[in-house]
Amino acid sequence: MSVLGWFELPEDQVPPEEYWHSPDLVEDWFKAVKARQANRNKGFESIEDPDGEDDFVDEEVAALRG
Numbered sequence: 001m002s003v004l005g006w007f008e009l010p011e012d013q014v015p016p017e018e019y020w021h022s023p024d025l026v027e028d029w030f031k032a033v034k035a036r037q038a039n040r041n042k043g044f045e046s047i048e049d050p051d052g053e054d055d056f057v058d059e060e061v062a063a064l065r066g
Contacts, residue, residue, distance in 0.1 A: 006014045013033050019025040
C-alpha cells in the first residue's frame, strides 16, 4: 500500500509519519488498527436462534395482521 492511499483512510487509521520508513512498524500499526476494530465490534455479532425462528418478529407480524 502506498502512503498516498493511507490518506483515504479515516484519520485514526493513518499511521504516524515516523512509522512510514519502516515496513515492520507499518505492519504492526495496521494489525493494531484491525484489533481495535474487532474489539469495537464485539457484541454486535449475529446470534443464532436455537429453533431457527425469530419468535418475536413472528408475534409482532401476527399482532399487526389482527
